[in-house]
Amino acid sequence: MQRMVPPTIGAVPATHRRRSVPVAIVIGAILSLGAAGTLVAVAGPYDAEIGALREDIDDQRSIIAGRHDHIAEMQRRLADLDQEVADTEGLIGLEDRELRLLPIRIELTADRFVEVLASREAPTALHRTMAVDAYVSNDERLNDVLTQSAQLTSTALEGVRHRMLYDSVIREAQRRIELVDAEMRVTAKEVAALRALVTQAVDRRDGSREDRDRLIDSQPAIHADIAATRVVISEAEVTITELEEEIRAFELMAVTRRWTGVQGTDVARPALAVKIDNVTRAHPQAGLNQADVVYEELVEGGVTRLVAVFQSTSADVVGPVRSARTSDPPLLQGFDRPLFAYSGANRGTKSQLRDSPLVDAGFDAHEEDYWRDQNRRAPHNLFTGTDRLWARHADRTAVPPAPFAYRYPGQGLHESAEPAGGVAVDFGLTEVDYAWNGTGWVRTHGDRAHSDADGVQVAPTNVVVQFIRYGRSLADLRSPEAITVGSGDVWVFTDGHVIRGQWQRPDADQPATFTADGTEIRLSPGNTWVALAKKDTAVWRD
Incomplete structure (x- = not known):
């Protein structure tokens, strides 16, 4: 048989939606694909978280850079202070030198003052005695001068001689005394000026010492500031190390199966949905426990069919494969052009599938x-294998959008979670029940345990009861059509609890999202079964 390229309608892929997951440190092995390990792996969905952490690292590096600038400024300040201290020490040295010289200058000036003072005694004594001494001694030179006036009589001459001699001596002595006094005043002023210089030099030296001490005293605070800043830098470096560890942890977490939240490598391949028979005669089915997600939808007569969606794991045998319904395209198209395996369909459904x-x-x-x-x-005996179908689309390497948001390791449940023991859903002729057993929600179909072809009872990690409306299919008015675009109530059963919230899916090209009180509901890592139930057809128990 010639190999045919499967038809693809509306080939533009849906935009991948990145789900936000808070940071967790995850240690341990993360590559667990087994036989699938040879397939191409892609990064996980934590770009936003890693980007935020890198921004935090940039912030810390900015802090470090700023603190280094601060240290450099403080070190420049210390250098300036050291220079100011050195300059001040120089001024103190100059003043000390001046203070050593000024006493010498004062002493020399004082000696000169003493000499001047002593020299005043000579003219003073002369002032008292010279006239008498000269007169008594009858000095010939003086007499010659005094007798040169021929006009004077001897009596008058004698009087003049006495008077001239006396006045001359007195005037000379007085002149010498005045000169000495003037020199003494100058010397006294010099001494006073020198003493003033001493006072000024002492004041300047003391002021310089105070400045020096103040500069020196300010240095410990700057050193303490530098030390504290280095502590801030060290803390920021530690924070960067921690953030880098968180990034590495996210990178480890990123290598998880996006479709289940379980650690392992995402396989670069499309989602594969297989339509599976679910009437009692079709039991036991194959591949159900390997599927990442299983949707249960109502079909004709109050029975259900299953849509098993595979992405992270494969199954050698899946089935029994049955026919498609018009519910399937809008239910699945949010997974970016998924492969759809089915046994056939009526004309109207085929037309919708093509479109x-x-x-x-x-x-x-x-x-x-x-x-x-x-x-x-027949018709409960048709089977296929996932790897067979994926092999025909080896060029499809993009990982489709994850169907749900998952809790990271160690993250608690949603704050509105309530303890729950199980839930029962009545589709009509098909009644199912899920009961929490400590690790999963064991499923019963009717009154019998629902087990796969290997004898393993179905017990998904999560059960979602998504309340929707069913309309009439245009391809067959007897066939109900699930309305999975829009919004409504949802019950999310995970880890022994139920979280009652709302589902929203405004765009058929994206999977539904679940919230409670405006906050995203996260499922536990693992596989999930989704019951597309009518309103008031499910009851949960604690």
């Missing part, structure tokens, strides 16, 4: 990838 972004991986497109189990009765 959808789903990639036809059904029996008619790839008959050679399907087989019938001869130990079962």
